[in-house]
Amino acid sequence: MKFEAVTIKDIAKVLGLSTSTVSRALRDSYEISEETKQLVLNYAKEINYRPNPIALSLKEKRSRSIGVIVSEIANSFFSQAINGIESIANSKGYNVIITQSLENYEREVNNMQFLSSRSIDGCLISVSTETKDFSHISDLYNKGLPIVCFDRIIDGIDTYKVIADNFQGAYDATTHLIKNGFKRIAILSNSEYLSITKERLAGYKKALEDNKIKIDESLFQQCYHGGMIYEEVEQAMNNLMQLKHRPDAIFASADKLTTNFMRYCKTKKIHIPKDIAVIGFSNLDLTDLLSPSLSVVRQPAFEMGKVAADLLIKMIESKRPITDFSNIVLPAQIFERESSVHSRTKK
């Protein structure tokens, strides 16, 4: 089953012209007389002619499609970022091919391989929690494939990188908890390999320092899979709750960490924020409906997707190699809700 499209040859045959003439007429070449142009243009419109993008790709050695690798599209942050990517890409005539690593290194390598074999013009990537070797990315980058990193960026390659202000977001979130009267603030961290983990941990530490709170490493808990697996959050929380000096607040530095923390509290009948308060990084759009409503640091996901796609297409379409790259940092926004209210300050 297939459907045959109209080609330039069909037009040429019907109008008694050569394909070259038709092609030039459609492209509005100066070499073609006005009447021939009109003839071709009218007929082309009549039979709804569309140039075959595959033939064009072969000729121009570009596919007009870009690849995207994220950890999971069901994650609000990424689905919003993808919306931003597509809005820019489509407006510039590019297809977007989306793939997910599901936080799995092998799958990420496979996706990269798959995308390059599909001859994409460029790639946007936010690496998986497991990724510590970047050769699958840098190899292709060094061969000339334009790549832009976003969210979870890497050091391996020198290119544009688009991130939220993770340091400031974490700083603000932690400061918010401190100002609300919490003393022992723990942090649930993502995989240590990730840039966002380091940035957010640094923001957390700086906020504690600036408020003269001693840093206690027993309050740092890492979840290698970023909370994808409930059990690792459970384990991390068990570690914290067994401490003789328990934390009174949690800074959950990723989306899944935040929701699985809440799931943990619900299961263990731990009351938020009375027993323990929380603020987390999250782009969910129903944090207001959770019980209690969730205080969050929200990243400008849509905007990040737009900026990243824009830069990638700029790289793709640039005549000469770009060398003066920069990191684009967009502000994160903090939303204060019930989950981070101190019991004594509650009405």
Add this chain to the structure above:
Amino acid sequence: MKFEAVTIKDIAKVLGLSTSTVSRALRDSYEISEETKQLVLNYAKEINYRPNPIALSLKEKRSRSIGVIVSEIANSFFSQAINGIESIANSKGYNVIITQSLENYEREVNNMQFLSSRSIDGCLISVSTETKDFSHISDLYNKGLPIVCFDRIIDGIDTYKVIADNFQGAYDATTHLIKNGFKRIAILSNSEYLSITKERLAGYKKALEDNKIKIDESLFQQCYHGGMIYEEVEQAMNNLMQLKHRPDAIFASADKLTTNFMRYCKTKKIHIPKDIAVIGFSNLDLTDLLSPSLSVVRQPAFEMGKVAADLLIKMIESKRPITDFSNIVLPAQIFERESSVHSRTKK
């Protein structure tokens, strides 16, 4: 900026063979001697040769990519369905190009146009709430483009259609509310054009009939945009709450209707389930964390995506036109939680 791939010509030149021989060697043709094959194969592996998919597409008149049109990828149901679609498509060597209508008819038409101009081999579609004219779909279908409908199916074309058992899901949900002691059960419906609206409304009505409850049309509320806009849910709920005989339970027949209903109750300080109970269609995976936890009918989204993609690829690869189509109906599952517990039955 571009990166040059290795072609069959490069191999031919280096090994002193013709491109035909190289091609045949790579395809393991019987016409090529064993030693030549090994020579070519080894060298191809050495320089990491990958056939150019674009050249193949041009030759074979197929792009090995399929298009998907959904209303919104940030919607849990669709992101899960897309996961299912991609798992099948990628395993069979197909790309997936995802587009969103955002419940807008014009955008859907544009997406369809865009996809067909990108010469996809087939298309999966779940129409927008606004779509009542199907010519943008049937036109392409009649020209021979394989299309499979899923979730929100249409009558306009005779093809495979994959849906959840909306009738049974709605029937079970309504019955559940009745069994829990609720007497006046209202329904929040999606756009009347949608198949799912009709099916779910029918299931709801049948459950009432089977339980000898009189059907009251003042309890039917429609939200044309499926709850995408908060205000329409607000309006619908205001209508219901102004009734002299208010409903004591709501069956929210779509994801966004459900969450915006909860948002409405939170805003208006209406207690769920004491003042009004609710069960809704939803594929969110944090319904257990909401306040109160949400009773839902859950669709097998991932499975639906897999089945739909499988059928589409079957259509694409079929030698002769398929005529004996069928509707595939997968069971929906009901999860009973706090939001639908009757106050008198509460502990």
Add this chain to the structure above:
DNA sequence: ATCGATGTCGGGAACGATTGCGTAAAAAAA
């Protein structure tokens, strides 16, 4: 009347891969 300039258009190669057909050399059959 001849020449160059200009305006219009067609021929054909190219992009990368596949494939039907032709053919030389080697092997087998006569």
Add this chain to the structure above:
DNA sequence: TTTTTTTACGCAATCGTTCCCGACATCGAT
């Protein structure tokens, strides 16, 4: 040895489009 068959490979067309050349015709200038 001659004829036939088999083996192993190359040539060239093809997919849809673009674009470099070359080929005319017309026209003004000399």
